[in-house]
Amino acid sequence: MGDVANTEIIPMPRELAVVYNRADRIFRRIVTSGALTSLILLGLIGIFLFVKSAQIFNDRGLSFITGSNWTAGSGDGVILDDFSIGPMLTGTILVSLIALIIAMPLSIGGALYIEFYAQPKIRKVLSTLLDLAAAIPSLIFGLWGVVIFTSFGERWSALLNSRFGWVPFIRVQNEIFGRSPFLAGCVLASLIIPIITSVSREVFSRTPRDLIDTCYALGSSRWGAIRTVVLPFGKSGVIGGAMLGLGRALGETVAVYLLLNIVFRYNFRILESEGGNIASLIATKFGEATEYELKALIAAGFVLFMLTLVVNMLAATIVTRSTVRK
Amino acid sequence: MSATVTDLQQTIAIPAPTTPWRRTRGEQLGTAIIFLISAVAAACIVLVTGLAGVDGFGLTLFVIFVVVTFVRTIRMNAKVRKDEFIKIAIFAAAVLAFLPWMSIFASVVMKGARGFKPNFFVGDMRTTIPDDELNLGGAGHAIIGSMMMVINATIITLPLGILSGVYLTEVRGRLTFLVRFVVQSMSGVPSIVAGLFIYTTFVDFTNSFSGMAGSLALAVLMLPTVARTAEEVLKLVPDDLRSASYALGARQWRTSLMVVLPTVRSGLTTAAILGVARVIGETAPLLLTSLSSNSYVFNPLGGPIGSLPTYVFGLLQIGTENAINRAWTGALVLMLLVLALFTTTRFIGGKDRR
Amino acid sequence: MEMLKQGEIKMTQDSQTNVMVMEDDEVQRSAFRGLEAKNLHAWFGTHHVLSDVSLRFPERTVTGLIGPSGCGKSTFIRLLNRMHEFIPGAAMAGQVLQNGEDIYAPEVDAAAVRLKIGMVFQKPNPFPAMNIRENVLSGIKLAHLKVTDHDSIVENCLTRAGLWKEVKDRLNTTGGSLSGGQQQRLCIARSLAVEPSVLLMDEPCSALDPGSTLRIEETIKELAEKIAVVIVTHNMQQAARVSDFCAFFLTDGGPGYLVEAAPTKILFTNPSDSRTADYVQGKFG
Numbered sequence: 001m002g003d004v005a006n007t008e009i010i011p012m013p014r015e016l017a018v019v020y021n022r023a024d025r026i027f028r029r030i031v032t033s034g035a036l037t038s039l040i041l042l043g044l045i046g047i048f049l050f051v052k053s054a055q056i057f058n059d060r061g062l063s064f065i066t067g068s069n070w071t072a073g074s075g076d077g078v079i080l081d082d083f084s085i086g087p088m089l090t091g092t093i094l095v096s097l098i099a100l101i102i103a104m105p106l107s108i109g110g111a112l113y114i115e116f117y118a119q120p121k122i123r124k125v126l127s128t129l130l131d132l133a134a135a136i137p138s139l140i141f142g143l144w145g146v147v148i149f150t151s152f153g154e155r156w157s158a159l160l161n162s163r164f165g166w167v168p169f170i171r172v173q174n175e176i177f178g179r180s181p182f183l184a185g186c187v188l189a190s191l192i193i194p195i196i197t198s199v200s201r202e203v204f205s206r207t208p209r210d211l212i213d214t215c216y217a218l219g220s221s222r223w224g225a226i227r228t229v230v231l232p233f234g235k236s237g238v239i240g241g242a243m244l245g246l247g248r249a250l251g252e253t254v255a256v257y258l259l260l261n262i263v264f265r266y267n268f269r270i271l272e273s274e275g276g277n278i279a280s281l282i283a284t285k286f287g288e289a290t291e292y293e294l295k296a297l298i299a300a301g302f303v304l305f306m307l308t309l310v311v312n313m314l315a316a317t318i319v320t321r322s323t324v325r326k
Numbered sequence: 327m328s329a330t331v332t333d334l335q336q337t338i339a340i341p342a343p344t345t346p347w348r349r350t351r352g353e354q355l356g357t358a359i360i361f362l363i364s365a366v367a368a369a370c371i372v373l374v375t376g377l378a379g380v381d382g383f384g385l386t387l388f389v390i391f392v393v394v395t396f397v398r399t400i401r402m403n404a405k406v407r408k409d410e411f412i413k414i415a416i417f418a419a420a421v422l423a424f425l426p427w428m429s430i431f432a433s434v435v436m437k438g439a440r441g442f443k444p445n446f447f448v449g450d451m452r453t454t455i456p457d458d459e460l461n462l463g464g465a466g467h468a469i470i471g472s473m474m475m476v477i478n479a480t481i482i483t484l485p486l487g488i489l490s491g492v493y494l495t496e497v498r499g500r501l502t503f504l505v506r507f508v509v510q511s512m513s514g515v516p517s518i519v520a521g522l523f524i525y526t527t528f529v530d531f532t533n534s535f536s537g538m539a540g541s542l543a544l545a546v547l548m549l550p551t552v553a554r555t556a557e558e559v560l561k562l563v564p565d566d567l568r569s570a571s572y573a574l575g576a577r578q579w580r581t582s583l584m585v586v587l588p589t590v591r592s593g594l595t596t597a598a599i600l601g602v603a604r605v606i607g608e609t610a611p612l613l614l615t616s617l618s619s620n621s622y623v624f625n626p627l628g629g630p631i632g633s634l635p636t637y638v639f640g641l642l643q644i645g646t647e648n649a650i651n652r653a654w655t656g657a658l659v660l661m662l663l664v665l666a667l668f669t670t671t672r673f674i675g676g677k678d679r680r
Numbered sequence: 681m682e683m684l685k686q687g688e689i690k691m692t693q694d695s696q697t698n699v700m701v702m703e704d705d706e707v708q709r710s711a712f713r714g715l716e717a718k719n720l721h722a723w724f725g726t727h728h729v730l731s732d733v734s735l736r737f738p739e740r741t742v743t744g745l746i747g748p749s750g751c752g753k754s755t756f757i758r759l760l761n762r763m764h765e766f767i768p769g770a771a772m773a774g775q776v777l778q779n780g781e782d783i784y785a786p787e788v789d790a791a792a793v794r795l796k797i798g799m800v801f802q803k804p805n806p807f808p809a810m811n812i813r814e815n816v817l818s819g820i821k822l823a824h825l826k827v828t829d830h831d832s833i834v835e836n837c838l839t840r841a842g843l844w845k846e847v848k849d850r851l852n853t854t855g856g857s858l859s860g861g862q863q864q865r866l867c868i869a870r871s872l873a874v875e876p877s878v879l880l881m882d883e884p885c886s887a888l889d890p891g892s893t894l895r896i897e898e899t900i901k902e903l904a905e906k907i908a909v910v911i912v913t914h915n916m917q918q919a920a921r922v923s924d925f926c927a928f929f930l931t932d933g934g935p936g937y938l939v940e941a942a943p944t945k946i947l948f949t950n951p952s953d954s955r956t957a958d959y960v961q962g963k964f965g
Contacts, residue, residue, distance in 0.1 A: 010721065010728070010731070010732075010773075011719070011721060011773040011774070012773060013721065013723045013728075013771035013772065013773055014771055014772055014773055014784075015770075015771045016764065016765035016770045016771055016772055017765065018578075018765055018766060018790070019789075019790060020577075020578060021577060021789070021791075023577060023579055024577050024578045024579050026579075027578065027579030027582070027583075028497050028499070028578070028579075030489070031489050031492050031493045031496070031497045031582075032493055032497060032499055032501070033489075034485065034486055034488075034489025034490060034492075034493065035489055035490040035492075035493030035494070035497075035499075035501070035505050036501070036505070037486050037489075037490070037549075038486070038490060038505065038508055038509050038512055038549055038550065038553060039501075039504065039505060039508045041512070041546065041549070042508055042511070042512050042515075044523070044527075045515065045519065045520075045523045045546075048523055048526050048527055049519070049522060049523060049526065052526045105419055106419050106420075106422050106423035107423055108419070109415070109416045109417075109418070109419020109420050109422075109423060110419060110420040110423030110424060112416050112420075113416050113417060113419070113420035114420070117413065117416060117417065117420075126424070128672075129427075129428075129431075131668065132664065132665060132668055133427035133430075133431075135603045135604070135664050135668065136427065136430060136607070136661065136664065137606070137607020137608065137609070137635065137660055137664075138607070138609070139607055139609045139635050139638055139639060139657070139660075140430060140434060140607065140657045140660065140661065141430065142642070143638065143642060143653060143654070143657055144426075144429065144430045144433060144434075146642065147433070147437075147650065147654075148429060148433050149426075152379070152381055155379070155381070156381070190426030190427065190430075193423050193426065193427075194427055197423055221405055221406070221408070221409040222409055222413075223408065223409045223412045223413075224405075224409075244514065247514035248514070250516070251514070251515070251516020251517065251518065251519065252516075253516070253517065253518045253609070253610035253613075254609045254610055254639060258642065279516055279518045279610065282518050282522065282614075283518060283610060283613055286613065286614055297522070298522055298526060301518065301519050301522040304516055304518075304519060305515065305516070305519045308514050308515065308516050308519075309511060309514070309515070311514065312510070312511045312512075312513070312514030312515075313507070313511045315510075315514070316507055316510035316511050317507075319510065320506070320507065320510070564805065566801055566803055566805040567805055567807060567808075569763065569766070569799075569801060569805075570799075570801060570805045570807070570867070570870075571807075571818075571822055572763065572766065572791075572794060573761065573763060573794050573798060573799035573801075573871070574794065574795070574798070574818065574819035574822050574823060574870065574871065574874060575791045575792065575793075575794040575795030575819065575822070575823040575874060576791065576819075576822035576823055577791055580822050580823075580824070581822065584818075584821065584822055585807055585809070585818075585822070588807075588809035588810075589807070589808050589809045591809065
């Protein structure tokens with residue numbers, strides 16, 4: 001009979017599609033418009049910030065990004081308005097990078113410990129606490145940084161300076177070690193560690209158990225299994241988590257505001273007590289800003305928005321790609 | 327026949343279960359002793375040399391422990407040895423990773439407890455200056471303000487978040503990929519940018535800072551969390567249920583509203599709670615939208631309004647001893663709120679599994 | 681006889697009289713009461729999964745669909761009540777006629793078709809957010825039917841599904857509190873509430889223990905006193921136990937096709953195709 005079927009002419013397939021009636025179509029339209037709000041909202045944020053600050057970009061052009069002054073004019077023409085965010089932009093990146101460099105190895109180590117080394121009971125407690133830690137408001141990190149961490153940080157800074165003072169970016173001009181990019185970076189690192197750890201742990205836990213078992217069956221040690229199976233499997237997820245943490249660090253306001261001396265000068269000496277980031281600049285200057293200065297702050301916000309958007313879109317792409325593959 | 331079987335079973339001695347793969351008590355004790363000796367040695371070194379404090383002790387302990395392990399494993403083969411050292415490295419990394427937030431938990435509880443008195447939840451700061459004794463004044467106005475803003479933000483966000491979850495899992499229109507991508511990217515919008523956005527729109531438009539402006543800024547930050555959680559939860563609904571509903575002659579909208587959404591009722595509550603936990607401690611956007619106040623404000627459009635984060639932030643800037651103490655108590659209340667929210671999600675989650 | 685292959689003599693068995701009659705094609709279409717598949721093909725995208733199946737399901741009969749996995753039985757059964765189209769890229773050719781009317785005709789409403797041709801799935805899937813009573817009535821609520829006497833429907837459907845005695849005192853508990861077999865019978869009751877004339881069952885017992893399976897099989901036989909039942913099963917003994925007619929599907933790596941269909945006794949004892957004989961004797965599959 002199979003032969004009969006083969007000799008027969010196969011008819012043209014008729015594409016089937018689900019047909020929605022009117023009620024369904026209305027439902028779908030309502031849901032779609034609801035889902036599109038986030039799309040529209042994101043667009044509106046960009047557009048509004050840009051429109052409201054267009055004058056700044058028009059007046060100052062590229063020097064808004066590269067210049068290093070933030071001077072409010074006296075209004076009578078003696079001192080002119082001069083707003084630019086160069087040091088703040090580099091400060092944002094510097095502090096975030098410090099945070100990321102500190103946070104990455106510790107987070108991966110922490111995630112591996114919880115997932116593969118800790119006893120089951122400890123693992124349960126730790127992962128619960130970790131979720132909670134990831135939800136601690138950054139304000140509390142700032143508070144802790146100012147009151148508790150600073151004394152440790154200052155001592156470490158002094159030690160680093162005395163031992164490694166010959167390294168250019170560690171050398172300081174004034175031996176005051178408080179409120180430096182290093183300190184702010186450390187607190188930001190503690191802020192993003194729970195986030196990265198929790199993402200990494202999640203990814204590691206999704207490693208197929210049979211792959212790990214195969215490693216053990218081949219006589220591998222625990223580290224061997226982790227290196228050959230777990231880490232390659234979780235790589236993109238961990239990178240996604242790191243980008244998430246980086247995005248968070250780039251946009252952090254209060255923790256940096258509380259732990260960094262905002263000084264308008266390019267500074268790459270991480271132990272020097274000066275620096276800043278865009279978010280804390282906005283928080284600092286917002287209260288007593290003139291109308292024109294406010295526009296400059298909005299312009300700074302726009303730059304920050306674009307910066308974090310790029311980082312987050314990269315993160316989203318990496319995370320999406322890694323989940324699609326599975 | 328059955329009697330014989332039972333007899334047989336009785337005569338066979340059932341061995342006691344053993345777990346030879348576990349480390350024995352002796353081995354565990356050995357590790358503990360090595361650790362103890364290292365600790366004592368580290369303490370001596372810290373006392374004698376210039377290294378000081380908890381951090382100096384920790385560092386010394388680590389170095390000594392590595393050295394001891396090196397000596398202990400000197401006769402083992404290379405692979406086992408490497409595994410041992412990597413274990414120490416990972417453990418050390420984990421300790422360093424967990425120390426900050428454990429220290430935060432501890433210090434918030436210890437320092438916050440001092441001002442954790444009834445008046446903190448009732449009083450306001452109208453007639454109290456931050457440096458007054460802790461039994462004067464309070465943060466009642468800030469707690470009420472925070473609650474109000476967060477509730478309003480939830481009312482705005484929850485429907486939108488659920489709709490976007492339903493779009494991603496039920497409607498699955500042409501923009502599914504884009505919506506998911508945007509929601510994911512949006513979760514990284516810096517909180518201060520959300521504040522600026524509401525400042526340039528709503529505050530500018532109504533010409534006043536207000537609780538409503540604060541709610542809107544928080545809603546912007548909350549939406550991605552709620553939408554993503556809602557999607558995750560809806561994804562867990564088995565396709566079987568949808569099929570069953572369609573096989574009963576149901577239309578899509580009835581399937582979604584009567585079968586799918588009721589199934590994840592508690593999951594959607596979790597989504598809302600996680601959204602609240604995400605924004606309850608947000609400070610930066612409130613600095614630009616709702617500012618702060620020293621007294622009770624109940625009108626969401628009635629000008630600046632107090633909130634817990636801005637309360638803590640303001641006290642921190644004052645920086646006197648009792649101001650800082652009040653700030654710690656505010657932080658403690660914030661943490662307890664987050665903890666309560668998380669406990670609720672655990673409780674609800676447990677219910678869902680059944 | 682439910683076997684219709686193009687180019688062959690069409691034979692139909694009148695189920696009431698058991699008299700074999702030969703009929704003309706056109707006459708059959710107007711006369712045949714029940715569900716009929718004519719030259720049915722199915723595709724997933726460009727992947728041809730089912731080729732040229734013609735089968736009839738008269739009223740008040742149980743038809744078992746057997747065959748090795750991947751031979752298109754489930755796809756076939758999903759074509760019969762338009763569940764196939766929920767898979768993106770799905771395509772089909774041929775006709776499915778209910779009482780002579782094409783359910784795939786453009787003006788036909790798919791939801792209305794599914795109301796008349798119900799389906800029970802492999803895994804029991806009572807709606808978790810509803811209690812037992814609401815589950816039984818869910819079809820009425822979901823399809824927005826106007827019904828007055830809810831209580832009698834609940835009792836009637838649960839009785840027909842053989843579940844009434846076990847659950848009549850706990851109609852307000854959730855379906856999740858029942859055992860797997862009870863849940864599956866609840867799903868059957870749920871399907872019955874909208875009064876379908878055909879009930880499709882896609883391996884309804886494969887997730888159940890032998891005791892529950894037996895109960896479901898009894899239920900199926902009782903259902904066949906009123907409606908047509910089509911059951912896909914991996915279990916040949918089950919097909920032998922419950923079905924009046926049997927259809928054997930097979931694939932040679934390409935699309936699945938129908939090898940032969942016959943009254944169950946004949947198919948199991950004296951099949952006309954050697955492959956059927958090999959399969960029912962357990963030589964492959």
